[in-house]
Amino acid sequence: MDLTKLGRTEQVLSAAGLLAFIFSFLPWYSGTILGVSGSSDAWQTPSGFNDWFPVLLLLIYGVVLFLPAVGVALNVPLLASAANRAFIGLVLSALGVLLWAIQGLTYPSLSDLTGGLGSLGGTVTGSVGPGWAYYVVLVIGLAAGVQSYLGFTQAGGSLARVGAAFKARSQAVAQQPSQPYGVPQQPCQYPAPEQPAYGDQPQPPQPPYGQQQPPTGS
Template sequence: MVQIGGRNVATNDVGVIAAGAVAFIFSFLSWFSVKGDFFGSSYSDSASVWNTDLGGWFWGWLAILLLLAVAGLTAALTFVANLRLPTLPVPLPMIMAGASGLAVLLILIRWIAYPSIPDGFEGGASYGLFIGLIAAIAQTAFGVLNLRSGSGVAGQPPQPGGWPGQGQPPYGQPPAGYGQPYGQQPPAGYGQQPPAGYGQQPPAGGYGQQPPTGGYGQPPQGGYGQPPSDR
């Protein structure tokens, strides 16, 4: 776990968010570069993933959008209170890991789709593409780890709430046993009426009654201090 903004964030979730941020930042840097001599003068140029002048640009920006969406959803589930999602036919961790894996494939296609370099020039895929590819692979790996272990916010949504069908109580309803100590049941008889006889008057002749004649503290019949009877 890592402490971010006063919240405990799973290490794999930190990796997912960081990988998406890195891929987005480097998408604005050089993904394709070319340099050489042109009519006796040196020439160099570069293009980011968002450049539409090169063939296959669609594959590049779609990959970045997927990585950014996975990172953004992970961050939202982590830091936005009471965030709810609709019921999904496929577990959310599987969808997120699959989206990151698809981004890896799209970046590879973007690499292959770059045009060939004319004679007298050199260049091709640049450092931006390589770092973006590494970030996509890293995000996929962290997503698979979350999927295998069932950890992270995608596998364990924040409380309270969650989304329907994911093993969470309905939104706005307290969980079973709410208000009781965790893992404990109230003691037997808690809140029950006391047993019969509790607080009742003692039976006749019970404690507090005068002892019977001749009992304790009564002078004995013909006892001491009395003149003996005539015989």
């Protein structure tokens, strides 16, 4: 295993995916009701899709980024650029933090869990909410997102340029004339971008992810 084949961003994202997966099996939602304590992980009720799906995405992407360290080169054009790898990590990290935050705000409260008991009379004491592992993974997602953004900008990426490219493509699709139902659609032709999506200067072809760039002659 040779970690020098991975950049800092790839190392952080690989570690983040592994750590998020490990902590997803620890107390993710916990509480105490009438003196009885309990907890569940990210794969059990009341956790749901918003909890385990981002964990799975980060784990898979972390494994993919880690493969060159064990001698597996990936001939995937999308991952050949360091800016692309960091941008994908930024999107996945942001998605994870967003879904986890939504889930944390919609977890059942004490009254939701003890509504039937309260109707019988008396006061039900206790507290429930996200467990400590939930907050740890939330911090991991934020750290992965920050490092992905730093790696993206250091590789020459620009969020403004990505937004402009997406807007241009959306406008090109909207300007295509609609065809009546049953008439074959003509293939969409998008105008060639004047500037690359990432960076200020066109980049030379990149080798497969995990292979080093051949030296250039002087």
